[in-house]
Amino acid sequence: MVSLSCYVQLLFVTFLICLLSAGGTADERLRVATTTSLYDTKLLDALESRFEEEYGVEVDIISGGTGFALEQGRRGDVDLLLVHDVEREREFIAGGYGLERRCFAYNYFYIVGPADDPAGIKGRNASEAFRMIADAGERDPDVRFVSRGDSSGTDAREKQLWKSAGIEPAGRWYLESGQGMGATLIMADEKRAYTLTDMSTYMAFAGNLSLVPLVTESEELLNVYAAIPVSASKHLDLAERFLEFLLSQEGQEIIANYGMYGRALFYPAAGRCTEIGCNEAECPGEMVSRVG
Amino acid sequence: MDEITRGFIRAIELILELNPEVIEVTLRSFLIALSSVTIASLINVPLGSLIYFHHFPGRSGLINLIQTLYSIPTVTVGLFVFLLISREGPLGSCGLLYTPYGMIIGQSVLITPVILGLTISALSNVSDDLRDTAISLGADRFQTIRTVIAEARGPVLAALLLGFGRALSEVGVAMMIGGNIRGYTRVLTTAIALETSMGNLEMSIALGLILISIALVVNTVVGRLQEW
Incomplete structure (x- = not known):
């Protein structure tokens, strides 16, 4: 049986050690x-x-x-x-x-999406591509876009691109993940959707993704x-x-x-x-x- | 300190002005947790009774395992369910990932050990005298089991409440399985994580207070029911 005072002493010593190690560095x-x-x-x-x-x-x-x-x-x-x-x-x-x-x-932002590219954005410029995704999303239930929606730097650029495309993104095709880039890429991959990503995170995750870069290095996408x-x-x-x-x-x-x-x-x-x-x-x- | 006060004020404002997005997220949190606890209790309360009333080899080991799983990290459950229902997984064709249904599955799995283990211990705490008395008064096996369960209803209800609380307040499963999609799978906890990551700390405090209020209301209602 260990006595209560022993516990209290032990607690005190632990507390001291914590204090010392925190203060020292x-x-x-x-x-x-x-x-x-x-x-x-x-x-x-x-x-x-x-x-x-x-x-x-x-x-x-x-x-x-x-x-x-x-x-x-x-x-x-x-x-x-x-x-x-x-x-x-x-x-x-x-x-x-x-x-x-x-x-x-x-580096650059990439617009990535499923390899079969249902909205046909490959090779377009960024705001044109966004307009095509929005158009196709309204018509075709298979076309979707996953947005970060977390006011990160990438999210801010995405909002800017929608603005310059003249579109208020909303509707069934526009999903906001509210998560980091990695989680958002995985979600876009699972849903076979488009998304805007920074080039480095995409490359770090590329091995596990079936998404391909469709719109890449242009002035609009400079990061x-x-x-x-x-x-x-x-x-x-x-x-x-x-x-x-x-x-x-x-x-x-x-x-x-x-x-x-x-x-x-x-x-x-x-x-x-x-x-x-x-x-x-x-x-x-x-x-x-x-x-x- | 100022910020916390402002968070409180903001919470009351959000509730009073019936902010549609906050109400939607709150309702969704509540319904998903309630569905999870309903499913988990329909499976685990009978299963717990079964384990309590039967003696078989490895029983105490099983109970030990169940109790160990009380502390399973929510992200581990999230990962496990994710692997199960993602497109490449065995249940991938059902399309459950990033849906509220997937979240309910995940949360049910998460609270299974708690409800199962606490049901068993609730039954164990019923005095043996009660069981003996029932048998001596001529109760058959089924009637005896019913008497013991009826006697243990208070602690079993407490187990369900704990399961509800854990489902309502967890963030690992909700984030990994639900994906925090606005207007579809965003619940209070993932909204708090998001608002914090966006630097909207007052909003986070407000959402946290709303979550605690739900727990308070549910606990009070269940407490009243028990007194009846």
Whole structure:
């Protein structure tokens, strides 16, 4: 029989250990809120482990949609954001929540769908393809579109594309999954539906999907990833250091060389920074221009 | 603190203004959990009695297994049912994935161990004297079983309530099997997960409060019924 006081002592000791272990490491940690695509494809793991090795800083990554990342930034719960929705990013900085926006990588959104392509969108441009999916969806019960509907960066782009197609998406053919990109791709695959996805998540999942890319690299589908240090962060020096690492030759090379199945998932922003729609302030200088 | 207060106020606003989407999601949550607990109890209460009244080799091992499964993670059940009903799975041709029916199957599976195990333990807690008295008064086997079950109805009802609560509040099965499709399989828990991921924290708090209110109402009603 163990006595009550023994339990209490044990509890106390455990509590002390928790306190000590929590206090000991709290200062050296950098918190990064990231969009799911950078995390799910493991690109961030590759960058993180190199950075931790070089600088001895623990990086904690919190993965969620761009909407969630921005909210965490507003609340000051994280130090650095890695997101992909230009409009909301600029709003975030204008609101005083972020210090600066720096473009570090890009790729493209894909419109993917069943291989037999019942709406016939293959080779069209993005807004035309969206209009055709909506038309076919009204007529043909086999044509469907799965939307993220979660105010992520991809969701924001999708809404923009519907707008430029002049369509208010609604009806039986338009499903909102309210989940991340991976889960949404699996749902679209099960339902033989179309969806808009970022290229990297699609490639990471492609082995398990029967969906094929139907509309790919075009200006309308450009997807730019940016880093924003959070104004309220207590570790701004660490955030800046990670940002510099991302934009350094080494960081940009990791991004360029990171691939799956022999294909690149992301392109480094270096050298093409203004071509992908970032302004002078967002791609300052020497760091970026060193890699061509 | 402010935010939590605002969440409370928002919850009351949402209920008072009868926001159609919130009402729809709430009703759907309630109906799916209720269907699951109905199906699971129709199967498991008789099955539990069967296990309690019969002695067979491996019985105590089986009961141990059932009790262990109380803590089966909801996502594991979700995964299992997903593999069963996805297009490639053995029941793929039924088209149950991402439908409310699939969710009901998943939640029924999820709460099966709880209802089964607690039914057995409810029956075990009925005093042996009652059973002996019934037999000595000339009750046949069937009448004896009925007497014992009638005596255990309170704890069995509590088991059903617990099952209802677990079905209502779980998110693993609802997300993996239902898919959180707006206007079709979105329930309170998956809506909370979504609103949180979108950064709408007040809305999440409000939906959470609505969920707890349902549980409160159901518990109160069932409690009253028991007193009758």
